[in-house]
Amino acid sequence: MKEHFGGTMTNHNSTSYTTEEIADLLKVSKLTVYDLIKKGQIRAYRVGRQMRVDATDLDTYKESTKSGGVESANVTVSEQTNEPIRNKNDYSPPPIIQPYATRQLIISGQDISLDLLANAIGKKTGGFRPLRSYTGSLNSLMAMYAGEADVVSTHLFDGDTGTYNIPFIKRILVGHSYVVINLLSRTAGMYVQKNNPKNLHTWSDLIKPSITMINRELGSGTRVLLDEKLRLEGISPRKIDGYFTEEMNHIAVASKVASGAADVGVGIEKAAILVGVDFIPLIQERYDLVMFKTDENLHLRESIFSILRSKEFQNEINAMGGYDLSLTGTVVYETE
Template sequence: MTNELSYTIEEVSQLLKVSKLTIYDLVKKGELPVFRVGRQMRVDANDLDIYINKQKTNQNQKFQAPIVHHSRNETKETYNIVISGQDMVLDILGKHIEKNSPFKALRSYTGSLNSLISMYNGECDIVSLHMFDGDTKEYNLPYIKKILVGYPYILLNLVCRKAGLYVQKGNPLNITSWSDLHQGNIQIVNREKGSGARILLDEQLRINNISPRNINGYQHEETNHLSVASAIAAGTANVGVGIEKVSKIVDIDFIPLITERYDLVMLKTPDNERLIHSVKEVLSSRQFQTEVASLGDYDTSLTGTIMYETY
């Protein structure tokens, strides 16, 4: 495996034939070293070989989760945490958490539902959610209650933002609502299963009695808002679900249809008390809220509000 200098998390998961979340869990526990290139984590090929050989020779031996840094006469323990989700606001959150706490923020760019399941399995520390429930018209909590069964947790608002439909410049097909998606001349580009945008689309199709089989392009999936918007800008599709911010980056039109609550959920365990305190402090700080608001298209009026908490 030493032909390559380094691997992405996805490449490592393919080589080891396990999920990306399993790799993130190894990184979080300190068992697999990583380094960053911009926003992307990479694994050195030699480190991967060392990990594999260690599992062969001594499967019971584990590395310690804390990463210990020695600076002159001081010893500082840094604890890896995994923040799951795709919005750029999560990168800002991670940066602020690292400033005044012992936590090092690692990022998993995974959709809401899969992230929540990974939290249930102990593989994520902070999960971001924007999952719409068509029956209650509520965001996130209906799903959390069904998945985090038996776990105490806290749900905090990160931001609110507009979600809706990306369309080509000038909206040539005059798309104005979810019910327009059944038109035969519409070619959609979809998000991957488990993402908040995919859940929003599927719930709206159900509410409007539209069968996915009647949606041209329903099987065409992309893994992030930017890829969906880019497909529409390039003309390979003419409508997709996403958030307002990205439409301005790609310069396409956006039809706002719903205000979604983008929340954070954390498990309430003794080990997580300090992390929860740090996240609360960051979300309520003027510095964080000002930085997020300066990006535009994010509503911080609820940021830091406890939306739900179990004991």
């Protein structure tokens, strides 16, 4: 069987569609397509960051939603019940639809507290199977906008207002209804070698002669913090040796400093304690969670509120040290 799609003749069995194409074919929104995939009603697979659906799986979904009976040639009648019975040779089982109780939940962000949150959700909600995506704050928000994340963590510093998260969230999630809840606060600053031999204390010290830094990747909250501080100081990133050398998490940055591969890096205090480098505190950052407000995720939102405010969860976080939980579970911003 062949079909025309986009003006090109293709073999139906090898055709696959993006979520945008599926939404166009079914005349529904892209978010509806993601919801069908999460519920297991449409089988999909991931290629890089993109979800794809084979044409045969799309056909299976469409057939499973059609109403109507079977042809009489395939039907016999029970003498006991007078009900139609399909010939056993023609029987094929209905498609397996993933029950609500096993819906996948994508939690995006890198702090270890999110692993504890995912574990608590898996134990207590009963309605979701949490999956972790270790993606930076800015990229996580973009994934949420694209329908590829359900719970997103952010620590994005806005230099113009001197505040965290809300200016970025408003710009990226425009047109959506959402709630922002504080997860925790933590200290960010510079990793330096033991006893701080290069005497580094401020953002402007990064352009000192003979200083080599190690940076975080584009899209991470730490990279945004550094770029905003450099902008406010009037410092060109090109003046900093090592600015374009990147690592993907706080531990990796702190480890580069500990090994002597770099003199300085930017990150959170927790990683400095774990790796064993000195830490210069520079800012207290607010680490928030973002969720869309929909009728479908009302139970999830209520469950997360309950978990964040519970003594059990807060005691787990406190046991790790290095976090401020004074605002944990507080709504810091909400749209109508």
